[in-house]
Amino acid sequence: MSISTKQTISQTSFLENYLKVRALTNELCEPLQPEDFVVQPVVDVSPPKWHLAHTTWFFENFILKPNMADYQVFDKDYHFLFNSYYETEGDRWIRSERGVLSRPWVKEIMAYRAYVDEHMKQYLADGQVISDHILEVLTMGLNHEQQHQELLVYDLKHILGINPLFPAYKSFQSQEIQPNLEEKFLEVEEGVYTIGYQGKDFSFDNEKGVHKVFLHRYRIQDRLITNGEFMEFIEAGGYRDFNHWLMEGFEWVKKENIRAPFYWLKQDGAWKHYTLAGLEDINPNDPVSHVSFYEADAFAKWKGKRLPTEFEWEVACKMHEPEIPETANFVDERNFRPMPRQGRNTQFYGDVWEWTNSAYLAYPFYEKPEGALGEYNGKFMINTMVLKGGSYATSRNHIRPTYRNFFHPHLRWQFTGIRLAENF
Structure with a gap:
């Protein structure tokens, strides 16, 4: 098997994995209402809107900007707003104040995700050979987003759980399990x-x-x-x-x-x-x-x-x-x-x-x-x-x-x- 054939198979697999991971992040946000997306009750919690944007910033900043010819960033201000802690990448918005960002709107963040996803599909599907290093960064990006998916669930539970109305994120079908609690x-x-x-x-x-x-x-x-x-x-x-x-x-x-x-x-x-x-x-x-x-x-x-x-x-x-x-x-x-x-x-x-x-x-x-x-x-x-x-x-x-x-x-x-x- 030639190197180029290996690359094509690898890129096809990466694209499938990329779309699957990105879809789960969106799915986790489907039960939320617009007001839920901006709440930050404590410094450890990030608003769901911020997770959506930051994980997108990762792919734009580390994959598309340095590697895709003629790529135009979605919004130049997003680099400052949605960098988390990468000092190498310059100044960033303070973590404790992420909840004050009522703008950009959720619909603008979703448009940002769609924009980057479309360019990622073009980048991975246009037949060019992508280096092993870039594929490694892409793999890091997918694992990074999976980490943020977990943080997103932590955070939305905190946002809803300290509300005195105790609103449900969503209803779930109960499961009857006969546990094995023997102590061994x-x-x-x-x-x-x-x-x-x-x-x-x-x-x-x-x-x-x-x-x-x-x-x-x-x-x-x-x-x-x-x-x-x-x-x-x-x-x-x-x-x-x-x-x-x-x-x-x-x-x-x-x-x-x-x-x-x-x-x-x-x-x-x-x-x-x-x-x-x-x-x-x-x-x-x-x-x-x-x-x-x-x-x-x-x-x-x-x-x-x-x-x-x-x-x-x-x-x-x-x-x-x-x-x-x-x-x-x-x-x-x-x-x-x-x-x-x-x-x-x-x-x-x-x-x-x-x-x-x-x-x-x-x-x-x-x-x-x-x-x-x-x-x-x-x-x-x-x-x-x-x-x-x-x-x-x-x-x-x-x-x-x-x-x-x-x-x-x-x-x-x-x-x-x-x-x-x-x-x-």
Whole structure:
């Protein structure tokens, strides 16, 4: 097969993937009303309109502008408005003020997406040979948009969930699942294990720098902690007993008056929580979600156990469930909520991201890429903790055992849960 034939097949595949990823972003916004698109209740949340524009800016700025002959930008002001954090690309609108941008209108942002999509279709379908480097940037762009799809779901839930009317994002058909909540632990023997991505498909730079780690013998729970189990922690006074908490975490609990996971409230003596289908009774069999690292760590200590390190999590996942099971709960299933465990599924994939007891740091041999895309991960390797496994807002083809997510330890609007570990 000639190089040009390989390129043509590759470009055709990229175009199909590009259109599929872009369509999902639009689909996620379909239930929203115009007023929903501009709301920014806290600095961590970006308005849905901004996500739509920024992901489009990525392809315009990194693919079309430098590579497509005679390309004309849709609007010169968008480069300033919708750059996120790329210092290499110049000045940008401040993150905390994204919600004040009532203009450009949503319909103008959708026209921007359509404009860039049309030029991307021309660029990928006109028969020219595209370099491997550009295809790599395009692949990064698709994975970047999938990350923003997940952030978009976090953000729209926050926007709707703090509304006292508790409006539903959309209604969902309920599923009757007989959960397997037997408490078992998966054993991993002492030894030296390889950490990091070693395949030939796409991975982020923070997964590279393959290296060895020594792990003592340990056990890791074969499922996620449930709402019912976390309720026991609450009722036992877990939020009031400083013995379970890191000092910084307990100060956070007192200052913010934290008494339950985010979106939880008690009505008439019963626990309820906001879901993307509106306010509902809490299903005790669902995995607990919207807990901070501090809460996850305190719960683990209350149980007499601990959180796994990211290395323990990765090794156990590769050993006990190396392939994603059909029953894993991702955005592909459109459940838009964590689901009770089915059968022997260990829940390493999907449902909720799992806090680990590992700081987000560079692996040995980590090399920062050159240019703007070198800002993607490396400069955030400070004051955050690693999470593993994906959530119900993650795309199935986006996750892998080596994937390293990261958030600050106090944050709770993202879909985060708990898995326990212990030495034995």
